[in-house]
Amino acid sequence: MTEGLVLQIGQRAIYVALLLAVPIVGVGLVVGLIVAVVQASTSINEQTLSLLPKLAAMALGLLFFGPWMLSTLVDFTRHLLVSLPAWI
Numbered sequence: 360m361t362e363g364l365v366l367q368i369g370q371r372a373i374y375v376a377l378l379l380a381v382p383i384v385g386v387g388l389v390v391g392l393i394v395a396v397v398q399a400s401t402s403i404n405e406q407t408l409s410l411l412p413k414l415a416a417m418a419l420g421l422l423f424f425g426p427w428m429l430s431t432l433v434d435f436t437r438h439l440l441v442s443l444p445a446w447i
Contacts, residue, residue: 360446368439375435379428386420387413 394409421428 364446371435375431379431382424382428383417383420387417390416 390413391409394412398404398408
């Protein structure tokens with residue numbers, strides 16, 4: 360196993376981790392922005408009003424994107440385990 364191969368595996372792992380995080384973080388970002396605009400326009404500054412909708416939206420996003428995220432992670436792990444004998 361060469362240094363280049365280890366770096367390539369690490370880069371792919373970081374790419375997959377970022378790819379899996381983007382949908383959930385994106386949902387939280389969009390909902391947080393909408394809640395912030397509503398709070399600013401109504402002058403309501405309550406912390407729970409910004410936290411609870413984001414948590415609910417992220418949970419729904421996880422339910423919606425969960426199967427895709429799981430299949431992506433399983434494909435990456437399967438590729439890693441199948442290629443392991445060739446790398447050694």
